[in-house]
Amino acid sequence: MNEDKPEPGIRLTERQLRARRARSIAIAVSLGLLVILFYIVTLVKGPGVLHRPL
């Protein structure tokens, strides 16, 4: 077996890895804030959160 053979697929550079990590954190924070926003609005509106006249 040749242990020096590189793994198949794309190998990200350090810069690409850093950029991907930053984007992933930003997406996680955004989704977390969205969950918190819906939670707080539900508390504020109470049962009225289901009342949605057109």
Add this chain to the structure above:
Amino acid sequence: MSVTLSHAEPSIAGVGDYIALMKPRVMSLVVFTAFVGLAIAPGHLHPVIAVTALICIAVGAGAAGALNMWYDADIDARMTRTQGRPVPAGRVTPGEALAFGITLAGFAVVTLGLLVNVVAGALLAATIAFYVLIYTMWLKRRTPQNIVIGGAAGALPPMIGWASVTGGFAVEPVLLFLIIFFWTPPHFWALSLYRAQDYARAGIPMLPVVSGEAETRRQILLYSLILAPLGASPWLLGYAGPLYGIVAVAGGAAIVALALRIHRNRAQASEKNAAASGAPRQTHAASKQMFAFSILYLFLLFAMLLVDRLAGPLFGQVGA
């Protein structure tokens, strides 16, 4: 049999590039005008719901900006002012910008509709659609009236703010809409006067490129003459107090004075073709002043509406 797969280059886009896609400076004006629309509307909105509405409007504006940058990447690359944007600079691929814009637009509209009210959500969706489909994709590359008609998208945020509170419309937010609508042409044509070569290189039919500088200067004056009384109309119609009236009349007079100055420079501008070396700089100085002051003028009008509404109860003003 071996198959060679081609892979797109992995992205190097940072968080800052995605923020740039959202045109944060445009977004700040959108949020401010929407906030004023929301603050002067009759009725009460819980602060959490009000903040939610403003976040959704901001994200919706960002989505429209990202979709605009996706579609306009080719012409952005040809203009000095825009060639450093994330897509033409190669930091974000067009596909990424498109996906980002659609995702943001979807979240903003649905969240505003669910958490605030359906009318505000529908209005935000219409604003994004108008900016992207009507202005960016249809008008911008076809007619010198692009920013006149397309300006409606930028004029809608105060109405979204108002609808967030009331769930409907009234004369006041329509006045705010009209103020921004008639403010947009002199504002952008002042910019296009000293960026005409940029627009011509990109093939965008802005008024100075298609009809010449003289006609643009005339149109700036005409729109300014409509804008000045329109800016004062909330006071004239009794929706705002004298403090707003003073600022609106003074600001309107300054806008008309600047437009007259630009108009007077018409002769000098035409002489520049006859090699009058000092003229272009002088005429551009007036246009740059108009561009900068128009931003201040709009900001002051909306800020005074806000002050008038907050201070109104203290002084028993009409606009309270």
